[in-house]
Each structure stands twice: as structure tokens, then as C-alpha cells.
Amino acid sequence: MAGFNHKLVVVLCGALLAVTGLAAMAETRQAQCIDCHVESVDPSIKRLARTVHGNLPGDDNASCISCHGASEAHMQEPVKISPDVSFGPNWPSGPELRSASCLGCHEERSQVLWTGSAHQQENLACDTCHSAHEPKDLALDTREAEQLCLSCHPRVRAEMNLPSRHPISEGKTACSDCHNPHGGLGESGLHQLTVNDNCLSCHQEKRGPFLWEHPPATEDCALCHRPHGSVHDRLLTARGPALCQQCHAAAFHPSLPYGSEGLPGGAPNQNLLGKNCLNCHSQVHGSNHPSGARLTR
Ligand code: HEC
Ligand code: HEC
Ligand code: HEC
Ligand code: HEC
Ligand code: HEC
Ligand code: HEC
Ligand code: HEC
Ligand code: HEC
Ligand code: HEC
Ligand code: HEC
Incomplete structure (x- = not known):
């Protein structure tokens, strides 16, 4: 059970469900989703099965509803009403709701400072960088992630091509060696509290x-x-x-x-x-x- 997004499920289903009923409930729901979202029509469902989320052990498995919500209304009127949490393309929910669905399971580790981070405040959401249905999450590939960062940070792109530079394009340092894209305690989303601590972590x-x-x-x-x-x-x-x-x-x-x-x-x-x-x-x-x-x- 631990992996389920309790908050969301409980909010969305109401307090009707005993906790012990959730797993069964989730499975039925998942099946119901797949009834309509068959792989043949929606190839992204098939790809999901090859992701980490599609292969979590036992009850931790991320079912459709752990990210998209129970979506009762959507199941009744699928063409008119969006699922409770949609990441698009047709009726995307707001960034807060989209991120909340991921944070239900990812409030720890490097995401712990997400709330209040520059990216959160600029209305980015988890799925701006991560693609949950894709076996290859581009954000986890250093080079792909760098391109993603640079698409929004053109000034940094210009800086890293200047004659003297940290060897980022050369692949010896990466944005994420210095920055936590989910936010940091100190300035500029650095992993360390201060610029000096950052520099000294490599230049001891x-x-x-x-x-x-x-x-x-x-x-x-x-x-x-x-x-x-x-x-x-x-x-x-x-x-x-x-x-x-x-x-x-x-x-x-x-x-x-x-x-x-x-x-x-x-x-x-x-x-x-x-x-x-x-x-x-x-x-x-x-x-x-x-x-x-x-x-x-
Ligand atoms: C009765 C059939 C049916 C069921 C059951 C159903 N859906 Fe859908 N769903 C649809 C249809 C039809 C669309 C619209 C497809 C389109 O326009 O591309 C859709 C669209 C979506 C979208 C895209 C939203 C967007 O903004 O583009 C998501 C996500 C989704 N469904 C998730 C789910 C989940 C999760 C479940 C189970 C809780 C579910 N659906 C159950 C038929 C269904
Ligand atoms: C780990 C969270 C997560 C799970 C689990 C998940 N989705 Fe998604 N879903 C997303 C995100 C995020 C997107 C936006 C596209 C992307 O990031 O890859 C999305 C997009 C979609 C879309 C619309 C776009 C598309 O590619 O067709 C549909 C339909 C959909 N999901 C249905 C489902 C169904 C059905 C299930 C269960 C079999 C499911 N999702 C499980 C997070 C999830
Ligand atoms: C039901 C709980 C659950 C939900 C909801 C969930 N995740 Fe996960 N996610 C996990 C678990 C468990 C793992 C595997 C262990 C780990 O890396 O934490 C994981 C792994 C990941 C990874 C690392 C994947 C890898 O290949 O190493 C990323 C990135 C990720 N999740 C992003 C997301 C995003 C983005 C969303 C929302 C669209 C989301 N998760 C929703 C439970 C969840
Ligand atoms: C600006 C782009 C961006 C956004 C927005 C973003 N991430 Fe990430 N995420 C990354 C990158 C890049 C990595 C790889 C970091 C690394 O290699 O150190 C990563 C790594 C991860 C990982 C795996 C490593 C770990 O620390 O657990 C998870 C899980 C994850 N992100 C979840 C999330 C969640 C949940 C959200 C939304 C609250 C989110 N991310 C928002 C870019 C982003
Ligand atoms: C969708 C656009 C977008 C993407 C993708 C993106 N950023 Fe940002 N980022 C922003 C915006 C907007 C701001 C706030 C304005 C600014 O400082 O430029 C910001 C701010 C920052 C800051 C300053 C943080 C602070 O606390 O002052 C850093 C560092 C940063 N981004 C690094 C990254 C890295 C690293 C990546 C790739 C993993 C990335 N960004 C991807 C849009 C984006
Ligand atoms: C040719 C060698 C040389 C060059 C070039 C030089 N310095 Fe010095 N500087 C010295 C020496 C030797 C002392 C110590 C003199 C003493 O202790 O009496 C000194 C002392 C100083 C001090 C301490 C002054 C004080 O009030 O105690 C400062 C500050 C300083 N230099 C700055 C500079 C700067 C800035 C430059 C370049 C614009 C520069 N120096 C170029 C040799 C040099
Ligand atoms: C060697 C460490 C390091 C690497 C690698 C690095 N940065 Fe930075 N970055 C910093 C430091 C330190 C600051 C804060 C500078 C200051 O406050 O004076 C910063 C500031 C920023 C800022 C906010 C201020 C500004 O200049 O706009 C953004 C955005 C940013 N970095 C994005 C990126 C991106 C994108 C990458 C990868 C292409 C990257 N950084 C790689 C150390 C690094
Ligand atoms: C951001 C301001 C700053 C910059 C830039 C800077 N310094 Fe200093 N420097 C200081 C301060 C503050 C002291 C301590 C002054 C004191 O004790 O009177 C100092 C002390 C010194 C001293 C020792 C002076 C003494 O009285 O013992 C020397 C020599 C010196 N600096 C040389 C340089 C050189 C060479 C550069 C250029 C590479 C440089 N500084 C750049 C602020 C700076
Ligand atoms: C007062 C100005 C000044 C400050 C402050 C300063 N540096 Fe430097 N740094 C220089 C100068 C000037 C050079 C070039 C030296 C040369 O060409 O001989 C340099 C060169 C370097 C080099 C490359 C050559 C070498 O010596 O390895 C590194 C790495 C470096 N600094 C790291 C740092 C770090 C880390 C900090 C903060 C703890 C720092 N610097 C603070 C002026 C400064
Ligand atoms: C993640 C590790 C890492 C961090 C953090 C880091 N550096 Fe570096 N730095 C490198 C590498 C790698 C090189 C290239 C060394 C080489 O090619 O021999 C380098 C080179 C340099 C150089 C020499 C550039 C040249 O033209 O020769 C300077 C100066 C420097 N760093 C300063 C800094 C400062 C200032 C900070 C903090 C803002 C910092 N570094 C943070 C890894 C790092």
C-alpha cells in the first residue's frame, strides 16, 4: 500500500473506502481505464508497461489512478470530462495539481525542496521535464536534460560557449552536478548552501x-x-x-x-x-x- 497516493485517492474517492479496500479498488479502476485506453488505440499505455512506474513491486505499483486520480466523472463522460488529473494534451490540469500527484510518492530525496523552488514558482510541473509514460525519461539522461535546460535558459547556453568555460559541452560537468532542478536551500538551486561550497566541492x-x-x-x-x-x-x-x-x-x-x-x-x-x-x-x-x-x- 505504501506507494499509493493516499491523499489524492482519499480526497477523490471520498472517505468511503476502508484502507484495505484500496488495492482491490485500484486494480478494478486500472482495469476500467484500460478497457477504453487499450494499447492499440493508445500506444503510450504500452510504453508505460516498460517504465519504472509500470514495474513497481506489488501494491506499490503506480496504477493509472495513482497519477491521474480516480476519475469517476471522466469514466461516465469520457469525451466531455477530463480525468481528475490530466497532463494533457487535451485538458491539462494546472501545474500544482499535476505536481501534487507525483509528490504523493516523491516528497523525499532531491524533490524535498520543490515547493518554493524557482521552477515551482515559475509554474513548471514535474511533467515539464519528466515523461512518465516513456521508458526513456529524457530528464534522466544527462545530455538530453542539458538540452532541455538550455531550451529555457538561452543565456546559459551563450555563456557555456564562451572561450573560457566549465567543460559542460565537453561532458565533464553537467548542470545537475551543480544545480538541483527541484530546488535547493541556498542560492540558485545549488546543491550546496553557498557558491563557495559548490566550487570547493570539486576544487578542494x-x-x-x-x-x-x-x-x-x-x-x-x-x-x-x-x-x-x-x-x-x-x-x-x-x-x-x-x-x-x-x-x-x-x-x-x-x-x-x-x-x-x-x-x-x-x-x-x-x-x-x-x-x-x-x-x-x-x-x-x-x-x-x-x-x-x-x-x-
Ligand atoms: C469509457 C471509456 C473511458 C474510460 C473508462 C476511461 N477513459 Fe480516459 N479517455 C477516454 C476518451 C474517449 C478520452 C478522450 C480521448 C481523446 O480525445 O483523445 C480519454 C482521455 C483521457 C486522458 C487524456 C486527457 C487529456 O487531457 O488529453 C487521460 C489522461 C485519461 N483519459 C485517463 C483515464 C484514466 C486514468 C482512466 C481510469 C481512471 C480513464 N481514462 C478511463 C475514454 C475513457
Ligand atoms: C507515474 C504516473 C502515471 C501513471 C502511473 C499513468 N500515467 Fe498517464 N500520464 C502521465 C503523465 C505525466 C502524462 C503526460 C505525458 C507524459 O508525461 O508522458 C500522461 C498522459 C496520459 C494520457 C494522454 C497522453 C497520451 O500520451 O496519450 C493518457 C490517455 C494516459 N496518460 C492514460 C493513462 C492510463 C490509462 C494509465 C494506466 C494504465 C496511466 N495513464 C498511468 C502520468 C501517469
Ligand atoms: C504510486 C507512487 C508513485 C507515483 C504517483 C509516482 N511515482 Fe515516480 N516512482 C515511484 C517509485 C516507487 C519509483 C522507483 C523508486 C524510486 O526511484 O523512487 C519511482 C521512480 C521515479 C523516477 C526515477 C525513474 C528511474 O528510471 O530511475 C522518476 C523520474 C519519477 N518516478 C517521476 C515521477 C513523476 C514525474 C510522477 C508524476 C507524473 C511520478 N513519478 C509519480 C513511485 C511513484
Ligand atoms: C526542470 C526540470 C525538472 C523538473 C521540473 C522536475 N525534475 Fe525531476 N529530475 C530532473 C533531472 C535533470 C533529474 C536528474 C538529476 C540528476 O541526475 O541528479 C531529475 C531526477 C528526478 C528523480 C530521480 C532521482 C531522485 O532524486 O529521486 C525523481 C524521482 C524526480 N526527478 C522526480 C520529480 C518530481 C516528482 C518532480 C515534480 C515535483 C520533478 N522531478 C520535477 C529534472 C526535473
Ligand atoms: C520550461 C522552462 C524551463 C526548463 C525546462 C528549465 N528551467 Fe530553469 N528556470 C526557468 C525559469 C522561468 C526560471 C526563473 C527565471 C530565471 O531565473 O531564469 C528558472 C530558474 C532556474 C534557476 C535559478 C534558480 C534560483 O533559485 O534562482 C536555475 C539554477 C535553473 N533554472 C536551472 C535549470 C536546470 C538545471 C534545468 C534543466 C534540468 C532547467 N533549469 C530547466 C525555466 C526553465
Ligand atoms: C612587480 C611585482 C608586483 C606587481 C606587478 C604588483 N605588486 Fe602588489 N606588491 C608587491 C610587493 C613586493 C608588495 C609588498 C610590499 C611590502 O610589503 O612592502 C606588494 C603589496 C601589495 C598590496 C598590499 C599593500 C598594502 O597596503 O599593504 C596590495 C593590495 C597589492 N600589492 C596589490 C597589487 C595589485 C592590485 C597589483 C596589480 C594592479 C599589484 N599589486 C601588482 C609586488 C607587486
Ligand atoms: C560548475 C557548477 C555549475 C554548472 C555546471 C552549471 N551551473 Fe548554473 N550556476 C552555478 C552557480 C554557482 C550559479 C550562481 C551564480 C551566482 O549566484 O553568482 C549559477 C546560476 C545559474 C542560473 C541562475 C542565474 C543565471 O545565470 O541565469 C541558471 C538559470 C543556471 N545557473 C542554469 C544552469 C544550466 C542550465 C546549466 C547547464 C547547462 C548550469 N547552470 C550549469 C553553477 C553551475
Ligand atoms: C572583491 C574585492 C577584491 C578583489 C577583486 C581583489 N581583492 Fe585583494 N584583497 C581584498 C581584501 C578585502 C583584502 C584584505 C585587505 C586588508 O586586509 O587590508 C585583500 C588583500 C590583498 C592582498 C594582501 C594585502 C595585505 O595588506 O596583506 C593582496 C596582495 C591582494 N589582495 C592582491 C589582489 C590581487 C592580485 C587581486 C586580483 C587578482 C585582488 N587582490 C583582487 C579584496 C579584493
Ligand atoms: C580575487 C579574485 C579571485 C577569487 C575571489 C577567486 N579566484 Fe580563482 N582565480 C583567480 C585568478 C586571477 C585566477 C587565474 C590564476 C592564474 O592564471 O594564474 C584564478 C584561477 C582559478 C582556477 C584555475 C587555475 C587554478 O589555479 O587551478 C580555479 C580552479 C579557481 N580559480 C577556483 C577558485 C575558487 C574555487 C574560488 C573560491 C574559493 C576562487 N577561485 C576565488 C582569482 C580569484
Ligand atoms: C562538479 C565539479 C565542479 C564544480 C562544482 C566546479 N567546478 Fe570548476 N572545474 C571543473 C572541471 C571538471 C574543470 C575543468 C578542469 C580541467 O579541464 O582540467 C573546472 C575548471 C575550472 C576553472 C578553470 C577554467 C579554465 O579556463 O581553465 C575555474 C577557474 C573553475 N573551474 C572555477 C570554478 C568555480 C568558481 C566554481 C564554483 C562556481 C567551480 N569551478 C565549480 C569542475 C567543477
């Missing part, structure tokens, strides 16, 4: 504590990096000295126009024109060197 060598911290790196990697892609090397938000000068405009040694005049030591240094601050301050993420206070080693 950037995790401190360092003897000499660089405050922005401890605070938010996104102060200097874009997560999807950038026109600047290393996913940086800005190029060369400009990046550093957003915060260090008044650095004690004048750095514009990257001449050597004001630098400690003062010797002309061609490198300054090109590679900038990092020539000397190479440890921008923090330093463990005893004399790395200036992040130079």
Missing part, C-alpha cells in the same frame, strides 16, 4: 584555511569567477589588473598604467604590461608560505 585545493587568506576568496568565488563561462581566461569576471583594481584601486603601489614607477623595487618590468598583478601576487586564493602575507608566494 582552493579550500583553506590558509595561513594568509585573501578575503574575497573566502567570501565568494563569484567575486572573480563566472560559473558557466567567460570571455576572460579562467572564467574570470574581468581581465588582468582591472579585476584586482575593482577592490585595490588605491593599492599602496600605484598600478596604473602598469608601469613600474611606483612599484617596490622600481625596476622596469615588461611583464606588467601583460600579465599584471599576478606576476608577483600569484597566490590569489590564499597562501601557506610563511612570508606569503602579500600573496606573492
Whole structure:
């Protein structure tokens, strides 16, 4: 019994049924549905039999009514009245109702934060991404899912094709490595609470504590990096000295126009024109060197 969508069934059938009667009831209903929705007329029914839902053990089996509701009225007047929960194509129910039918069995695991997530608030429903009747649920295929995401997120598509990028198109990272499409506790539906926790889950060598911290790196990697892609090397938000000068405009040694005049030591240094601050301050993420206070080693 555990798998049945009790709430929905009970609401829809009324409190008439004793719990013990449900399984039998469900089976009869399922049979009734299939009486009309014969496989020959409706090939998606046949495909359903090859899905996870069509093959759950025993009483957990997802019958027609566990997703579509008991649909008494529909059975009386099938051409006029929709089933209690329809995912379309003719009379689709609203997104809340459609998702509620899935959530009856999927309130846990990665779906636990669905309510309140950006996607829920934007009126997406479970079936926007998942196809319950199809043996191959495209959302569970990383590459197919990515295309699905990008169809609604064109800006990300543009970003991930920039010269410097996380290797998403290359198949080394996927949207779902970083995002939970069902919603997260922190910002941007990330699996982790903060952007830094997200980055550090893969780039552990950037995790401190360092003897000499660089405050922005401890605070938010996104102060200097874009997560999807950038026109600047290393996913940086800005190029060369400009990046550093957003915060260090008044650095004690004048750095514009990257001449050597004001630098400690003062010797002309061609490198300054090109590679900038990092020539000397190479440890921008923090330093463990005893004399790395200036992040130079
Ligand atoms: C008496 C025959 C009959 C029975 C019994 C029946 N249906 Fe239908 N159903 C139909 C017909 C006819 C349509 C409309 C088909 C069309 O227009 O493509 C339909 C349409 C649907 C649709 C599509 C809704 C939409 O928005 O496009 C769903 C879902 C559905 N039925 C589910 C069920 C379920 C679940 C049951 C069992 C609880 C059931 N039906 C029982 C005849 C029936
Ligand atoms: C796990 C939930 C689930 C179960 C179980 C389920 N359906 Fe569906 N049904 C859906 C969803 C979601 C759609 C929308 C199409 C899709 O996502 O694949 C749908 C679409 C339909 C449609 C209309 C579109 C089409 O492809 O023809 C009919 C008719 C239908 N279901 C009937 C049934 C019948 C009859 C059963 C039982 C044999 C059943 N469904 C079991 C979730 C379910
Ligand atoms: C009657 C309970 C029930 C209902 C209703 C139900 N599911 Fe499931 N679903 C399960 C169970 C049980 C599994 C298999 C174990 C698991 O992965 O949780 C499953 C598995 C899945 C999976 C993973 C499939 C795979 O191949 O690994 C997806 C995705 C899914 N369900 C989506 C949905 C969507 C979308 C709906 C609503 C249209 C829905 N479910 C309705 C019980 C249900
Ligand atoms: C924006 C697209 C999208 C929406 C909307 C969506 N999902 Fe998913 N879902 C995915 C993707 C992508 C995966 C695969 C995630 C992964 O590989 O980590 C997935 C995985 C799953 C799984 C299997 C893995 C797991 O964590 O259990 C289930 C079950 C599931 N979704 C159910 C649902 C339910 C229920 C809803 C509605 C409340 C829903 N999904 C809404 C995209 C979506
Ligand atoms: C049907 C369209 C649609 C699909 C498909 C879709 N999204 Fe979204 N998504 C939206 C909308 C609309 C918003 C809210 C506006 C925005 O932030 O762009 C959103 C917001 C987001 C956010 C921001 C969340 C937040 O809390 O601020 C992330 C991250 C996201 N989507 C990732 C994904 C991923 C990953 C996928 C694929 C598994 C996906 N989306 C598929 C429409 C979609
Ligand atoms: C390496 C981790 C990572 C990967 C992979 C990734 N993202 Fe993101 N994404 C992030 C982070 C981090 C943010 C939040 C940035 C911020 O708040 O400054 C974000 C923000 C977003 C947002 C909301 C803000 C915006 O930029 O519109 C959307 C939508 C989004 N991502 C979609 C996607 C999609 C779609 C994919 C796959 C094509 C994807 N992301 C892959 C880490 C990632
Ligand atoms: C799911 C794992 C994962 C997460 C999370 C992740 N990255 Fe990466 N990152 C990678 C991989 C894989 C590469 C490519 C490494 C390679 O090809 O050697 C990479 C490369 C990079 C690069 C170098 C890019 C270049 O042009 O060489 C930067 C910078 C970077 N990541 C920053 C970040 C930041 C900032 C975050 C958090 C927003 C983050 N990463 C989150 C996996 C991840
Ligand atoms: C103050 C700006 C700044 C902040 C904040 C910052 N980075 Fe960087 N990061 C850089 C610069 C500049 C480079 C390029 C270094 C080079 O080319 O030698 C870089 C390069 C990288 C690289 C690729 C090269 C390498 O060293 O492996 C990764 C990965 C990376 N950063 C991850 C992170 C992570 C994770 C965070 C947050 C914990 C972070 N960065 C915070 C400026 C920053
Ligand atoms: C988002 C703002 C921000 C950015 C961008 C930034 N920094 Fe910093 N940096 C700080 C802060 C805050 C401190 C700590 C200042 C203090 O303690 O007085 C600091 C400290 C330093 C120090 C050590 C100074 C000292 O007094 O010990 C050096 C060196 C440094 N940054 C170099 C860089 C370089 C090189 C870049 C460019 C790759 C950069 N910073 C980008 C905010 C930033
Ligand atoms: C030629 C090497 C060199 C270059 C290039 C360089 N610095 Fe420095 N910087 C140093 C040295 C050495 C110190 C430490 C001086 C000291 O401790 O007396 C220093 C100190 C600093 C400090 C600490 C100042 C303070 O008030 O304590 C900051 C911040 C800083 N640099 C930022 C930058 C920025 C931003 C750039 C690029 C625009 C840059 N530096 C380029 C060598 C360099």
C-alpha cells in the first residue's frame, strides 16, 4: 500500500473506502481505464508497461489512478470530462495539481525542496521535464536534460560557449552536478548552501584555511569567477589588473598604467604590461608560505 497516493485517492474517492479496500479498488479502476485506453488505440499505455512506474513491486505499483486520480466523472463522460488529473494534451490540469500527484510518492530525496523552488514558482510541473509514460525519461539522461535546460535558459547556453568555460559541452560537468532542478536551500538551486561550497566541492585545493587568506576568496568565488563561462581566461569576471583594481584601486603601489614607477623595487618590468598583478601576487586564493602575507608566494 505504501506507494499509493493516499491523499489524492482519499480526497477523490471520498472517505468511503476502508484502507484495505484500496488495492482491490485500484486494480478494478486500472482495469476500467484500460478497457477504453487499450494499447492499440493508445500506444503510450504500452510504453508505460516498460517504465519504472509500470514495474513497481506489488501494491506499490503506480496504477493509472495513482497519477491521474480516480476519475469517476471522466469514466461516465469520457469525451466531455477530463480525468481528475490530466497532463494533457487535451485538458491539462494546472501545474500544482499535476505536481501534487507525483509528490504523493516523491516528497523525499532531491524533490524535498520543490515547493518554493524557482521552477515551482515559475509554474513548471514535474511533467515539464519528466515523461512518465516513456521508458526513456529524457530528464534522466544527462545530455538530453542539458538540452532541455538550455531550451529555457538561452543565456546559459551563450555563456557555456564562451572561450573560457566549465567543460559542460565537453561532458565533464553537467548542470545537475551543480544545480538541483527541484530546488535547493541556498542560492540558485545549488546543491550546496553557498557558491563557495559548490566550487570547493570539486576544487578542494582552493579550500583553506590558509595561513594568509585573501578575503574575497573566502567570501565568494563569484567575486572573480563566472560559473558557466567567460570571455576572460579562467572564467574570470574581468581581465588582468582591472579585476584586482575593482577592490585595490588605491593599492599602496600605484598600478596604473602598469608601469613600474611606483612599484617596490622600481625596476622596469615588461611583464606588467601583460600579465599584471599576478606576476608577483600569484597566490590569489590564499597562501601557506610563511612570508606569503602579500600573496606573492
Ligand atoms: C469509457 C471509456 C473511458 C474510460 C473508462 C476511461 N477513459 Fe480516459 N479517455 C477516454 C476518451 C474517449 C478520452 C478522450 C480521448 C481523446 O480525445 O483523445 C480519454 C482521455 C483521457 C486522458 C487524456 C486527457 C487529456 O487531457 O488529453 C487521460 C489522461 C485519461 N483519459 C485517463 C483515464 C484514466 C486514468 C482512466 C481510469 C481512471 C480513464 N481514462 C478511463 C475514454 C475513457
Ligand atoms: C507515474 C504516473 C502515471 C501513471 C502511473 C499513468 N500515467 Fe498517464 N500520464 C502521465 C503523465 C505525466 C502524462 C503526460 C505525458 C507524459 O508525461 O508522458 C500522461 C498522459 C496520459 C494520457 C494522454 C497522453 C497520451 O500520451 O496519450 C493518457 C490517455 C494516459 N496518460 C492514460 C493513462 C492510463 C490509462 C494509465 C494506466 C494504465 C496511466 N495513464 C498511468 C502520468 C501517469
Ligand atoms: C504510486 C507512487 C508513485 C507515483 C504517483 C509516482 N511515482 Fe515516480 N516512482 C515511484 C517509485 C516507487 C519509483 C522507483 C523508486 C524510486 O526511484 O523512487 C519511482 C521512480 C521515479 C523516477 C526515477 C525513474 C528511474 O528510471 O530511475 C522518476 C523520474 C519519477 N518516478 C517521476 C515521477 C513523476 C514525474 C510522477 C508524476 C507524473 C511520478 N513519478 C509519480 C513511485 C511513484
Ligand atoms: C526542470 C526540470 C525538472 C523538473 C521540473 C522536475 N525534475 Fe525531476 N529530475 C530532473 C533531472 C535533470 C533529474 C536528474 C538529476 C540528476 O541526475 O541528479 C531529475 C531526477 C528526478 C528523480 C530521480 C532521482 C531522485 O532524486 O529521486 C525523481 C524521482 C524526480 N526527478 C522526480 C520529480 C518530481 C516528482 C518532480 C515534480 C515535483 C520533478 N522531478 C520535477 C529534472 C526535473
Ligand atoms: C520550461 C522552462 C524551463 C526548463 C525546462 C528549465 N528551467 Fe530553469 N528556470 C526557468 C525559469 C522561468 C526560471 C526563473 C527565471 C530565471 O531565473 O531564469 C528558472 C530558474 C532556474 C534557476 C535559478 C534558480 C534560483 O533559485 O534562482 C536555475 C539554477 C535553473 N533554472 C536551472 C535549470 C536546470 C538545471 C534545468 C534543466 C534540468 C532547467 N533549469 C530547466 C525555466 C526553465
Ligand atoms: C560548475 C557548477 C555549475 C554548472 C555546471 C552549471 N551551473 Fe548554473 N550556476 C552555478 C552557480 C554557482 C550559479 C550562481 C551564480 C551566482 O549566484 O553568482 C549559477 C546560476 C545559474 C542560473 C541562475 C542565474 C543565471 O545565470 O541565469 C541558471 C538559470 C543556471 N545557473 C542554469 C544552469 C544550466 C542550465 C546549466 C547547464 C547547462 C548550469 N547552470 C550549469 C553553477 C553551475
Ligand atoms: C562538479 C565539479 C565542479 C564544480 C562544482 C566546479 N567546478 Fe570548476 N572545474 C571543473 C572541471 C571538471 C574543470 C575543468 C578542469 C580541467 O579541464 O582540467 C573546472 C575548471 C575550472 C576553472 C578553470 C577554467 C579554465 O579556463 O581553465 C575555474 C577557474 C573553475 N573551474 C572555477 C570554478 C568555480 C568558481 C566554481 C564554483 C562556481 C567551480 N569551478 C565549480 C569542475 C567543477
Ligand atoms: C580575487 C579574485 C579571485 C577569487 C575571489 C577567486 N579566484 Fe580563482 N582565480 C583567480 C585568478 C586571477 C585566477 C587565474 C590564476 C592564474 O592564471 O594564474 C584564478 C584561477 C582559478 C582556477 C584555475 C587555475 C587554478 O589555479 O587551478 C580555479 C580552479 C579557481 N580559480 C577556483 C577558485 C575558487 C574555487 C574560488 C573560491 C574559493 C576562487 N577561485 C576565488 C582569482 C580569484
Ligand atoms: C572583491 C574585492 C577584491 C578583489 C577583486 C581583489 N581583492 Fe585583494 N584583497 C581584498 C581584501 C578585502 C583584502 C584584505 C585587505 C586588508 O586586509 O587590508 C585583500 C588583500 C590583498 C592582498 C594582501 C594585502 C595585505 O595588506 O596583506 C593582496 C596582495 C591582494 N589582495 C592582491 C589582489 C590581487 C592580485 C587581486 C586580483 C587578482 C585582488 N587582490 C583582487 C579584496 C579584493
Ligand atoms: C612587480 C611585482 C608586483 C606587481 C606587478 C604588483 N605588486 Fe602588489 N606588491 C608587491 C610587493 C613586493 C608588495 C609588498 C610590499 C611590502 O610589503 O612592502 C606588494 C603589496 C601589495 C598590496 C598590499 C599593500 C598594502 O597596503 O599593504 C596590495 C593590495 C597589492 N600589492 C596589490 C597589487 C595589485 C592590485 C597589483 C596589480 C594592479 C599589484 N599589486 C601588482 C609586488 C607587486
